[in-house]
Amino acid sequence: GQQLNQSPQSMFIQEGEDVSMNCTSSSIFNTWLWYKQDPGEGPVLLIALYKAGELTSNGRLTAQFGITRKDSFLNISASIPSDVGIYFCAGQLPSNTGKLIFGQGTTLQVKP
């Protein structure tokens, strides 16, 4: 079945550092989404990408939809303690299945 390989699995960084995580797949996706999940909560949408090559920013967050449509990355600049959480990438296949394929998540810890 379709899989998303998300890396790194976890990161422990100093406050103020930049962070980068990415997702790759052997399948082509129409849409890439990046979510953040805090403990006990549902995932919250951070950035949505709809077009190959698209580069989108949301405050300190920047994400890109890979030109091959098989990958995406998320960068967080100047990390702060509230960036702590689990970040998920999710892709939507060209066929309208209504299903999002999720990566396994990147756990981010920020040391003040």
Add this chain to the structure above:
Amino acid sequence: EAGVTQSPTHLIKTRGQQATLRCSPISGHTSVYWYQQALGLGLQFLLWYDEGEERNRGNFPPRFSGRQFPNYSSELNVNALELEDSALYLCASSLNYGYTFGSGTRLTVV
């Protein structure tokens, strides 16, 4: 605008029992999606409802079922509960693109 609301927040059931989880989508959203997030695993697609019809289901046994009501709210039913059904069950809604998730129902099977 109210987000996606799920109830109950927590649910404890005994193996073999049935569980019913509820979801109210964002007003105007016609599609509802259910996902299972077991501990240590990513989000696994369960079901997609749109305009009252089941449009797609994930790789889960038939004891996972649900429905969508005329007001677009949805119910997920899990019959003959097994210990491995313990997980966070997330509901999401969408109109066109971008899924908005609720806070989930934590189901514990003992």
